Amino acid sequence: EAGVTQFPSHSVIEKGQTVTLRCDPISGHDNLYWYRRVMGKEIKFLLHFVKESKQDESGMPNNRFLAERTGGTYSTLKVQPAELEDSGVYFCASSPTRNTEAFFGQGTRLTVV
Amino acid sequence: DAKTTQPPSMDCAEGRAANLPCNHSTISGNEYVYWYRQIHSQGPQYIIHGLKNNETNEMASLIITEDRKSSTLILPHATLRDTAVYYCIVKQTGANNLFFGTGTRLTVIP
Numbered sequence: 001e002a003g004v005t006q007f008p009s010h011s012v013i014e015k016g017q018t019v020t021l022r023c024d025p026i027s028g029h030d031n032l033y034w035y036r037r038v039m040g041k042e043i044k045f046l047l048h049f050v051k052e053s054k055q056d057e058s059g060m061p062n063n064r065f066l067a068e069r070t071g072g073t074y075s076t077l078k079v080q081p082a083e084l085e086d087s088g089v090y091f092c093a094s095s096p097t098r099n100t101e102a103f104f105g106q107g108t109r110l111t112v113v
Numbered sequence: 114d115a116k117t118t119q120p121p122s123m124d125c126a127e128g129r130a131a132n133l134p135c136n137h138s139t140i141s142g143n144e145y146v147y148w149y150r151q152i153h154s155q156g157p158q159y160i161i162h163g164l165k166n167n168e169t170n171e172m173a174s175l176i177i178t179e180d181r182k183s184s185t186l187i188l189p190h191a192t193l194r195d196t197a198v199y200y201c202i203v204k205q206t207g208a209n210n211l212f213f214g215t216g217t218r219l220t221v222i223p
Contacts, residue, residue: 045212101147101159107155
């Protein structure tokens with residue numbers, strides 16, 4: 001069974017540009033989460049989808065970040081326009097229910113220069 | 114948001130048991146104790162979780178004190194590949210997310 005996959009694994013963009021990160025959860029997992037670790041900080045929750053609905057987006061830092069999960073399958077996280085402080089590693093995770101363990105992807109390392 | 118306290122780092126000799134402590138003195142009745150780890154450059158990996166009884170799986174054992182205010186993750190025979198940051202997390206039933214603190218950096222020494 002394939003795990004959680006994220007694309008791209010690395011992205012380097014200039015300040016002001018747009019970047020879209022993609023996450024493919026484990027098949028059948030209704031719950032999808034985005035987390036990130038910015039330089040020197042702890043891993044922080046961004047948001048949670050149940051199928052295609054945003055259940056909790058309390059961790060989204062500002063309106064430059066937009067997450068979608070059309071059709072309740074894969075999810076995208078768009079950063080527009082990117083700022084230097086957005087650099088970090090973005091993790092996606094999925095789980096069958098909220099009360100089961102979450103499986104994480106390998107992350108996307110985003111560098112904004 | 115952090116509800117757990119862990120030592121920042123620990124060493125363990127290869128082949129020996131690694132015992133990683135965690136304090137969660139304010140844990141409430143419907144909160145589980147979860148352990149995850151992050152090996153360098155990889156995503157966090159689930160290890161084990163429990164409510165009040167001790168738990169064991171193929172990776173580790175989790176010992177929770179009777180008052181539930183602390184717990185210990187035990188890796189019975191640590192290998193070099195167990196070198197990672199280990200996170201102890203308390204999570205309510207039905208909660209949306211995991212609060213990762215700073216964790217314990219475990220270094221397994223040959």
